[in-house]
Amino acid sequence: MSAPAKAPTLTKEMDALIQAWVWQMHQAGEAVERIAAEVNTRFANGREEVTPESVGNWLLREEGRRAVKITTPFAEPEAVADALRFLSAELVVAQIHLDAPNHEEVGGRSGALVALVAVADFIDRFADMANANLAKPLRAMQAALTELEKGKVHPILKPRSRGRGRPQATVGTVALVKHAVVAMEAARDEGMSRTMAANAVAKELDRRGYAIPGKSIEEAGRAIAKWRDEASEGEGSHHAEAGRLLRRYRKDRPEKGTIKPGAWKSVLALADKHTRVVGMPKKIPIK
Numbered sequence: 001m002s003a004p005a006k007a008p009t010l011t012k013e014m015d016a017l018i019q020a021w022v023w024q025m026h027q028a029g030e031a032v033e034r035i036a037a038e039v040n041t042r043f044a045n046g047r048e049e050v051t052p053e054s055v056g057n058w059l060l061r062e063e064g065r066r067a068v069k070i071t072t073p074f075a076e077p078e079a080v081a082d083a084l085r086f087l088s089a090e091l092v093v094a095q096i097h098l099d100a101p102n103h104e105e106v107g108g109r110s111g112a113l114v115a116l117v118a119v120a121d122f123i124d125r126f127a128d129m130a131n132a133n134l135a136k137p138l139r140a141m142q143a144a145l146t147e148l149e150k151g152k153v154h155p156i157l158k159p160r161s162r163g164r165g166r167p168q169a170t171v172g173t174v175a176l177v178k179h180a181v182v183a184m185e186a187a188r189d190e191g192m193s194r195t196m197a198a199n200a201v202a203k204e205l206d207r208r209g210y211a212i213p214g215k216s217i218e219e220a221g222r223a224i225a226k227w228r229d230e231a232s233e234g235e236g237s238h239h240a241e242a243g244r245l246l247r248r249y250r251k252d253r254p255e256k257g258t259i260k261p262g263a264w265k266s267v268l269a270l271a272d273k274h275t276r277v278v279g280m281p282k283k284i285p286i287k
Contacts, residue, residue: 018043020089022055023062024114032056069127083125090118113145178242179270180205181228182249186264189253197264198225204268 018039025035032052040049070079098111120135120142129135144154180201187197202220231242 016085016089017092019058019062020086020093020118022058023086024090024093024117026059027117032059066121066125069130070125071127073126083122087118087122090121091115094118109145109148113142116142116145174239174241176205176210177227177239178231178245179267180224181231181239181242181246183264183267184224184228185246185249186259186267190259190261190264194225195221198222198228201264201268204265208268 021042022035022039025038030038032055036050036052036055039055070076070083073080094111094115096111097114100110116138120138123135123138124130140156144156147154148157183201183204184197187200188194192200198221199217201224202217206217206220227239227242228246231239231246233243
């Protein structure tokens with residue numbers, strides 16, 4: 001009768017991603033039995049199964065290792081590299097949570113929480129930063145998101161009261177507006193008239209999926225032209241962030257004759273990037 005297979009140790013057998021997954025489940029209060037089952041299900045791929053005992057032993061070693069702070073980063077390159085390696089893996093875990101099919105049910109909070117904890121833990125690995133409590137703002141947000149999972153809205157997550165008037169724009173809407181404004185400015189630099197440039201931007205946004213149900217391209221164009229006018233008014237305008245980006249563009253405006261036709265469309269490609277990052281609704285909010 002052959003001897004039973006020896007359970008693999010997490011230190012040698014598991015890569016950084018799996019270790020990060022084990023750690024974040026531990027941080028969430030999961031039992032070692034549940035962690036082992038999750039690892040064996042999610043990361044099977046021909047690996048030997050891990051046991052609750054091996055998970056528990058690794059967690060004890062990891063907690064002990066983290067308790068030893070990095071006091072002289074330049075003299076401890078291996079410790080710094082190890083901390084960075086683990087941070088990178090934890091951020092990948094956060095991305096997996098964010099990209100999960102059901103992430104919209106909680107607005108990506110799970111992924112955001114994992115990322116917050118990872119960065120805060122990384123800061124606390126360094127003695128000077130830990131002693132100065134530099135991770136405190138991140139810990140405050142961590143606590144707020146944790147309370148939100150339980151149905152309690154922490155003051156840090158409550159919107160500021162602005163009284164009556166135009167509602168505060170979402171992060172996604174702000175991103176869309178500022179890119180549309182700069183794209184229109186760039187189109188004007190290519191020689192288009194005000195109306196032509198605004199309509200061109202509206203048409204390109206429509207092509208990219210930022211549709212306006214029941215609204216025409218001309219109506220969208222007029223809205224975009226209005227955004228540009230408001231952005232030009234300065235810091236006191238409703239579109240102040242778009243104004244700041246517009247002023248930066250004007251400061252570094254390319255010389256006439258050097259602009260490649262259609263270059264303004266590349267500005268709108270950044271809107272698509274923000275869509276993936278902040279979940280910007282593909283809709284032009286005409287007011």
